[in-house]
Amino acid sequence: MTVAAISWSAANARRMERQFLRTPAKPGEAGPGDVVDAMLAAQAQVPSAAELSVGLRMDGATRQDVRDALWGEEPSLVKTFGPRGTIHFLPAAQLPMWTGALSAVPAGPSPFKAGDRLTPAQTDEIVSAIGAALDGARLTIDELSDEVVARTGPWAGDLVMPAFQGMWPRWRSVMHLAGHRGVLCFAPNRGRKVTYTRPPTSGEPPLPAEVATERLVRRFLYAYGPATPREFAKWAAAPGGWVADVFASLASSGEIEAVEMDGEPSAWVVAGDTDFPGEPVRGVRLLPYFDAYVIASHPRERLFPGRAYERALAGGQAGNFPVLLVDGVVAGVWHQRRSGRRITVTVEPLAPLSTGQERELAGQVERVGEVLEGRAELVVGAVRVGAHA
Template sequence: MTNRSRGTTTPAPPSRTTVTWAGANARRLARQHLLPGTASSPSASPADAVSAMLGAHAQVLSAAELSVGLRGDGLTRTDVRTALWTDRSLVKTFGPRGTVHLLPAAELPLWTGALSSVPTGASPFPRDARMTPDQVEEVVAGIAAALTGAELTIDELSDEVVARTGPWAGDLVMPGFQSMWPRWRQVLHLAGHRGVLAYAPNRGRKATYTNPGCTPLPGPGAVAALIERYLYAYGPATPAHLARWLAAPKPWVAGQFAALADAGAIEEVAFEGEGPAWVVAGDTEFPADRARGVRLLPYFDAFAIASWPRTELFPGAAYERALAGGQAGNYPVLLVDGTVAGVWHPRRSGRRIAVTVEPLEPLPAPRLRELEEQVERVAAIMEGTAELTVGPVTVGAHA
């Protein structure tokens, strides 16, 4: 294009890569180790699987065990528990969105460096229940000191925190499960993000906590690395996608993307159904064909939670049946050719695992055989014997 007033030539803007939904979805599944083939060969270890999925949501630990096992070759729930409590290659702590996750121990400095750098919004608690910034720091320091070299239940930790800070920390002002919790507990997840709190093995039926002794990486570099890893696993993605996954302010995330783009670390593509989106610089190769096969994913599986746009992953009736108010993860899902095509539910009784699958459309015979194989795999990971029923799932969404 020529600028006639100056007689100069302005270079045309570079053309953007166009990415189809089918290509993006197939690549995400491959990088999640959820498709057969070289690019998605099963993970060698639980830590590798958790690294690929960017954390396994572990509020329901049995679901996390299944998420990890489905991405491995012959992995079982015992392998995941061994990695968590014996080998300590996994850590159970507070991850994205302040929810409980399994994270690779080797990556904990990166995670804590990034998560502790995410700006927090206004406190959701009433004014008289809140803590001042100085009180927050007192409590986090008290948690760190109390848990160093110790494994404490929540009640034991509470006594230690109150003793190290003051009676104000123990005021019962925070709504909990059918009771009121002490004030200090509103920053329990923050202690995890700072690297001074993680879960230890249960003592009987009670959870315990310890100080993993983690030193977070410097915030700016950790945030940049986590964004690039997210884009590698789930891209193309927009700042709004990552903001929701991380529970971070949208303007802050947009600023991080802009800085990475200016540095040449990420590049813009045209994403079908979304418009402009981002990938890691140079990472623009996508499969030409859509994903194929049948898969079962458990509650809160990372693929279902982090993949956007929702309307493509949960097409048609799946959007109403398999989401809870637009939120993914509350139902285990049936994937057929890479998109949600139903829901399912496992019920354990001893070694017997009764799996009910509710397809939204009738499955032809070849698909039913694939489904049977998936149910057998689920049972093997859970170390039980499978029993498949194809029919309505009457269990409601998980909270």
């Protein structure tokens, strides 16, 4: 049985509210770890964009606050391999859930030739070697490679994995699994070199697979619901059939319930979580590359209406452009160029802005500068930079 119909506008307003996009967190209300927890995770393959994603959700925060949360004495964030195998900031307090859930997602078909693939036993041996090498250490990728090969065998170092300008050793094909299993994360750079270590831990092991995956689904629905199993599967890069089984288990135990959204009775929320804002979103926001909100929110055609669907998506993929939001939907793209402390923010609206919206946009640009610890200036015009890979 479904509850009363929910409009997409109300769902969108609740998503933005819960992610501190409607009103940024006040000082003392939520720190970087809490904010990323509200987002579930912050994609961080572009580090400055991830810092901006988090900082914009906190009143008065800067990128240094995010860095302190990552590298300080009591870190509340961990930089590691998250959903979709991509680099993310994850809340340290939720690592037992994340490692349990990510390790449980069935692997897809291997892209490597049969002779280059790792067996399950070899994968386990490499992950164990990575964890042992990083215990109490901070290693560059070359140092880690030497340790893994020394602890396993020459086969792990065979150059069989296509890379940007050459070939990588075989063991790196499962490096992300070491992150998923909780034995690898990023450490502060050594000069310009990336380093790795073991994640900070409270001693809690990964949650059991079923407990962790069901908890992650509930957390996803709280942050981005109403949502469908297909939308969760896309976000998690998980097999559709496996996700359908997880949803079915949660539904049968009464932990999630189906709702109607814009006439479609196929979306889900956490059981009893059916209160939605009465007012739609108003105002202007700037979101950087790969912001969690645009990646996880569906349906795409509602968040990217009209021209935005072609201009602000890359073949239907969200996150590859920084976006301008007007009243909760994508209404343009933007780009920033930095020279010392000067940051030029070029914004390309897809429709004329009102005088009030222009003032809000100027305020958002100023806030971007504050987060990035620079002086931002606004230029309204065409963005010539293409989509990020």
